[in-house]
Amino acid sequence: MGANWLHGVGGPKRNPLYEMSEKIHLKKFYSDFNNVSLNTYKQEGGRYKENEVDAAFSKADKTLDDGEKFSKVLNSENNGDDMSILSFERLQKTDPRSTLEKMVDFFTFDGEQAEAPRVTSLRQVLPMAESHDFGENSYFVADSRGFESLVHLIAKQFISFKNGAINDPRVKFNQAVTEIDQSKGGVTVKTEDGKQYHAKLVILSPSLGVLQSELITYKPQLPLWNRRAISEFSIGVYTKIFLKFPRTFWPVGNGTEFFLYVHERRGYYAIWQHLDNEYPGSNVMFVTLADDEAIRVEQQSDEETKAEAMEAPFGKIYFTGEHTHPRLFGYADGAYYSGADTAKDVIKCLRNKSCSG
Numbered sequence: 001m002g003a004n005w006l007h008g009v010g011g012p013k014r015n016p017l018y019e020m021s022e023k024i025h026l027k028k029f030y031s032d033f034n035n036v037s038l039n040t041y042k043q044e045g046g047r048y049k050e051n052e053v054d055a056a057f058s059k060a061d062k063t064l065d066d067g068e069k070f071s072k073v074l075n076s077e078n079n080g081d082d083m084s085i086l087s088f089e090r091l092q093k094t095d096p097r098s099t100l101e102k103m104v105d106f107f108t109f110d111g112e113q114a115e116a117p118r119v120t121s122l123r124q125v126l127p128m129a130e131s132h133d134f135g136e137n138s139y140f141v142a143d144s145r146g147f148e149s150l151v152h153l154i155a156k157q158f159i160s161f162k163n164g165a166i167n168d169p170r171v172k173f174n175q176a177v178t179e180i181d182q183s184k185g186g187v188t189v190k191t192e193d194g195k196q197y198h199a200k201l202v203i204l205s206p207s208l209g210v211l212q213s214e215l216i217t218y219k220p221q222l223p224l225w226n227r228r229a230i231s232e233f234s235i236g237v238y239t240k241i242f243l244k245f246p247r248t249f250w251p252v253g254n255g256t257e258f259f260l261y262v263h264e265r266r267g268y269y270a271i272w273q274h275l276d277n278e279y280p281g282s283n284v285m286f287v288t289l290a291d292d293e294a295i296r297v298e299q300q301s302d303e304e305t306k307a308e309a310m311e312a313p314f315g316k317i318y319f320t321g322e323h324t325h326p327r328l329f330g331y332a333d334g335a336y337y338s339g340a341d342t343a344k345d346v347i348k349c350l351r352n353k354s355c356s357g
Contacts, residue, residue: 003147003332004140004240005031011135017333018139020150027143029278035255036107040100043263048100053260056096056104063094064108067126074123085109085117085125099262106267107260110290113330114236116267129327142278147332172197180204181219201346201355205321205339209235236330239294241309242286250285252276267293269309318342 006028008015021028037053067088074081089095089105096105109117113125141147145164152161159168176192180202189197206216211230222230250256252274259272267290274285287309289297297305320342321335328334349355 006139006141007331008130008134008333009137009139011131011133013133015134015333017150017336018134020153021139021141024145024149024153026141026145026149028139028141031138031140031257031273032255033258036258036260039251039256039259040103041259041261043099043261048262052100053104056098056101057108059094059096059101060104060108063089063092064126064128066092066094067122071122071126082121082123085120085122088122089117099264099266102266103260103262103270106270106290110267111271111288114238114290114294115234116291119234130331130333133327134333140278142275150332177206177216179217179219183219201318201349203318203320203342203346207235207321208233237291237294237298239289239297240286241289241297241305242284243306243309245283245285248274248276248283250274265293267291269293318346 006015006018006021009018020026037050037057038047040048040053042048063085067085070088074083083091086095096102105117109120112128113120143149152164152166155161155166159166159171161167175195177189178192179188179190181188181190187199187202189199189202191197208230210216212235221227250259257273257277261268261270261272263269269287269289271288272285273288275282297308320338322328322331322338324342325334325338328337345355
């Protein structure tokens, strides 16, 4: 499915992706999380009282607020000291204890970062860059043109389209890169089908998972600092499971879009959303999993998952992608900004012979 949301609207800075979506009248819907306290369900059945859920969210909000302040202190000292968000929660005595608090902790952190507080850096994650810069509002994209229409809007400045599709002969699709050779001047890119492409410079934007899989061979080998940077991070696993039913059996209307499920296992089918606002009459809802639960579910059969859900730069190579942005990693905005920055570096290199790759 790819990206579904435009995150970060209503803040001090203007989100370029949101502005582009307005320019092309992209169909999108405001995601209203305000009433999740009224829509939080127990494992044994029934709903939690609103004040119980609000108390758990207040505890998580305190971690966010205090964590932002402490993160600024760590960054100002500039001595490399850091700690995980979970370590900070323990330090502040706000670490989640009850199953309800653990679910809210999952919603607050894993739902945003796709990884748990035990492995996320306090210095790098707080304040959450996208919310801090662009705002806390989010919009679910439900346009038949898809999220890719934003990419096409940018691409139309450089390549040709016909009937809404790319028809520029310079763009090669379905070419799996297997080798990048910059040992003989310039760069030679080899693909799985045996083709070769030559260029002065290349921009490389595979996901972190592809970089770590070693599906691409580099000649010469990437330097140790580069390989170390690639190996030190893990790619977040964020899984959305869509379920279509014969009829709608859940509450609809204002304040019902999101609902949460509390289970003894942290993050077990915790975050649910129906799509009656975006696609009336579709009878579709989906559940979001992340980190260990997402990995577990992706290794089992669809039938098992259904049953559970129903139960409840180096040299001439320039790297780019959301994972290369220093602050907006994991977000489409990060992909946008890192792509723009990398393009500027390449242009500067070609024009002025001042290369930073």
